[in-house]
Amino acid sequence: MTSLPVKHGDAGAVAGIDLGSTTIKVVIYDGSRYIARIISASFDPAATASALLAAASAEYGLPAPPVTIVTTGYGRRTMKDAALTPTEIACHARGASFLLPGCRFVIDIGGQDAKGIRLSLEGNVEDFVMNDKCAAGTGRFLSATGLALGVPVDQLAGHARGVEPYRINAMCTVFAESEVISLVNQGVERGAIIAGLHASIARRTASMVASLHPRPPIAFTGGVSQNCDIAQKLGEELRQPVIVPRDAIYAGALGAALMAWDHHHMSESEVRKSP
Ligand code: ADP
Numbered sequence: 001m002t003s004l005p006v007k008h009g010d011a012g013a014v015a016g017i018d019l020g021s022t023t024i025k026v027v028i029y030d031g032s033r034y035i036a037r038i039i040s041a042s043f044d045p046a047a048t049a050s051a052l053l054a055a056a057s058a059e060y061g062l063p064a065p066p067v068t069i070v071t072t073g074y075g076r077r078t079m080k081d082a083a084l085t086p087t088e089i090a091c092h093a094r095g096a097s098f099l100l101p102g103c104r105f106v107i108d109i110g111g112q113d114a115k116g117i118r119l120s121l122e123g124n125v126e127d128f129v130m131n132d133k134c135a136a137g138t139g140r141f142l143s144a145t146g147l148a149l150g151v152p153v154d155q156l157a158g159h160a161r162g163v164e165p166y167r168i169n170a171m172c173t174v175f176a177e178s179e180v181i182s183l184v185n186q187g188v189e190r191g192a193i194i195a196g197l198h199a200s201i202a203r204r205t206a207s208m209v210a211s212l213h214p215r216p217p218i219a220f221t222g223g224v225s226q227n228c229d230i231a232q233k234l235g236e237e238l239r240q241p242v243i244v245p246r247d248a249i250y251a252g253a254l255g256a257a258l259m260a261w262d263h264h265h266m267s268e269s270e271v272r273k274s275p
Helices: 046-058 088-099 138-151 153-160 173-185 191-214 228-238 248-273
Strands: 014-019 023-029 034-042 069-072 107-111 114-119 125-131 217-221
Touching: 014 046, 014 088, 023 046, 023 248, 034 046, 046 248, 069 088, 069 191, 069 248, 088 107, 088 114, 088 217, 088 248, 107 191, 107 248, 114 191, 125 173, 125 191, 138 153, 153 191, 153 217, 153 228, 173 191, 173 217, 191 228, 217 228, 217 248
Parallel strands: 014 069, 107 217
Antiparallel strands: 014 023, 023 034, 107 114, 114 125
8 A cells, every 4th residue: 555645643544433323433544454443322422432532543553533534323413523424324335345345235234223225336325225213123123122031132143043033023112022021921932032033123124125126245234233143034035145244333434434534635635736
């Protein structure tokens, strides 16, 4: 990688920050390497993001946090110093194309929404669908029902893999929680209930994206992509392989960091042109 002019104070590195509904993700990138860090969201997303950025910058070996920052996600407008505030759709598309080169479709399931994004051959967004009106089929649905079953969200897949799913009828998070409790009381095995919840998320997501005619390679991103049983069931519903790239939970923040990199160097070349 060729060396590029350094903007004072940031040693050439830039940052992308995804201020999500559930977690805040920071990626620091210098054109050849990146680090990614995550923390739970708080009531003061800007302060939490700044603290995570400072910690990540120190870990990266920077004397100070990068000057060029691009923010995305639910709280993207809360940070005053952001150079750009692109949508999560744009950032997830960019990040997924980086993590899975040639990717033609992205399915992102986060804490509070689910999205399907169709990409052109060049990686541009052609079309998208989004459910951000209801927690059904999102990470919140999983966390709430997991809590009702006494299983932490990162252990759900382990309980469900290879178990015949019990059909869960309720899609609303509140009703699903009570259905789950009543099934436990009827003696239905916990693994079968969890597999049923995963199957309902996979069915719902597949039907949400059906109108966009997903095509491979399909990248699965966002926190819920860390659940390998949902990834497998989603692939079965779509009848196509679903790939969870490394760092899939950071796709939005990484896309923001790549945009920050472009912005940073565009600014540098503009500066060089001026007298
Ligand atoms: P947002 O960007 O909206 O804050 P994330 O993409 O960080 O959301 O996703 C958060 C959701 O991901 C949580 O609600 C949780 O259900 C799910 N999740 C996070 N980590 C894991 C994991 N290790 N295994 C399974 N699910 C996870």
